[in-house]
Amino acid sequence: MSLPCGATIGILGDGQLGRMLASAAARLGFRTVSFGPGGEHSPAAQVTGRHFAAGYEDVAALKAFAETCDTVTVEFENVPVSAAEAVIAAGTPFHPGPNALSVAQDRAMEKRFLEEAGILCAPWRLVDSLADLEAAHAALGPDAILKTRREGYDGKGQVRLSAGSDLAAAWREIGERACVLEGFVDFALETSAIVARGTDGGVAVYPPSQNLHEGGILRRSMVPAPISVETEQRAQALAVRLAEQLDYIGVLALEFFVMQDGRLLANEFAPRVHNSGHWTPEACATGQFENHIRAVAGWPLGETALLYNAEMENLIGEAAGAPVADLLSRGSLTLYGKREIRPGRKMGHLVRIRPL
Numbered sequence: 001m002s003l004p005c006g007a008t009i010g011i012l013g014d015g016q017l018g019r020m021l022a023s024a025a026a027r028l029g030f031r032t033v034s035f036g037p038g039g040e041h042s043p044a045a046q047v048t049g050r051h052f053a054a055g056y057e058d059v060a061a062l063k064a065f066a067e068t069c070d071t072v073t074v075e076f077e078n079v080p081v082s083a084a085e086a087v088i089a090a091g092t093p094f095h096p097g098p099n100a101l102s103v104a105q106d107r108a109m110e111k112r113f114l115e116e117a118g119i120l121c122a123p124w125r126l127v128d129s130l131a132d133l134e135a136a137h138a139a140l141g142p143d144a145i146l147k148t149r150r151e152g153y154d155g156k157g158q159v160r161l162s163a164g165s166d167l168a169a170a171w172r173e174i175g176e177r178a179c180v181l182e183g184f185v186d187f188a189l190e191t192s193a194i195v196a197r198g199t200d201g202g203v204a205v206y207p208p209s210q211n212l213h214e215g216g217i218l219r220r221s222m223v224p225a226p227i228s229v230e231t232e233q234r235a236q237a238l239a240v241r242l243a244e245q246l247d248y249i250g251v252l253a254l255e256f257f258v259m260q261d262g263r264l265l266a267n268e269f270a271p272r273v274h275n276s277g278h279w280t281p282e283a284c285a286t287g288q289f290e291n292h293i294r295a296v297a298g299w300p301l302g303e304t305a306l307l308y309n310a311e312m313e314n315l316i317g318e319a320a321g322a323p324v325a326d327l328l329s330r331g332s333l334t335l336y337g338k339r340e341i342r343p344g345r346k347m348g349h350l351v352r353i354r355p356l
């Protein structure tokens, strides 16, 4: 089913990804409605035609929201699956689908799903107690990362372990919650492959970027990544395989560690547009936001070939406080409309392109 011109697309979530999805949708003539707890000043609410300021548990508000929309999508993977189900119960199509959300929300389910799809991950173990942590650390350590199964993002919900780490202290620090322990991966670099999959099962894949993180937060993405064409194609093929296994509609991102020998280990996937694809609107004929909107609308997907070398730099915290003339001189500027600068908060990004 494809949406007619001028139809209304609902976005669950009210952050910057929703804002950029709504802008792409507006360009194609769609109306947009956002839903989230952030209120009228949230990044998405500022640019959508209507905003429902409510919590994701508010079934009545979700029903009212769904009834104003021809289709609904998400910009935030931790939207409770029950919210997606409430949208579907109101009779409104929901993409990418509750299954992709529930798999992505739990690191253990996510790793099992990836491995069952034949996509290798870093070595990992379930950790539900201090005793589990001790056993897992003995098996995978000493260098390892303890991660909460649920609700981690931008490096939050993680504790780094090394030789001699106090495991009892780490277990307390993580909040004694259901976790996974991952062996620390001595990667050559990090990359991600972003794929759009349409309602007809057709796919469009972006060239993988090199991603530089600091303190668990993405700082920069560069394309093309300094990896072989063969590695690039493998990363793309694995992202396509994941999208197919999830019967996914929309854009998803699969993050990898690239090892010295070219092996790819999957880190995690995001069932949504992704920060490591923020260069795509400037460097490709069709950006990730537009392709996500096209996919959920049942429209044909657009070209994803690279037209320029590109570098994306996140403006995090005080980096966004530089004089605006300075920011504008450094690249193509996108600001998310957040009023308050806070440490570690993603405020905007810059994209620089150069001819290939």
Ligand SMILES: Nc1ncnc2c1ncn2[C@@H]1O[C@H](COP(=O)(O)OP(=O)(O)O)[C@@H](O)[C@H]1O
Binding pocket: 122, 145, 152, 153, 154, 155, 156, 182, 183, 184, 185, 186, 190, 213, 216, 217, 255, 267, 268
């Ligand atoms: N097992 C690991 N080995 C080495 N580095 C890791 C590992 N897990 C995470 N990291 C580093 O931390 C970053 C954030 O971790 P990630 O699991 O992707 O969490 P988030 O959900 O916060 O993005 C990764 O991009 C990578 O740089």
Ligand SMILES: [Mg+2]
Binding pocket: 255, 268
């Ligand atoms: Mg990540």
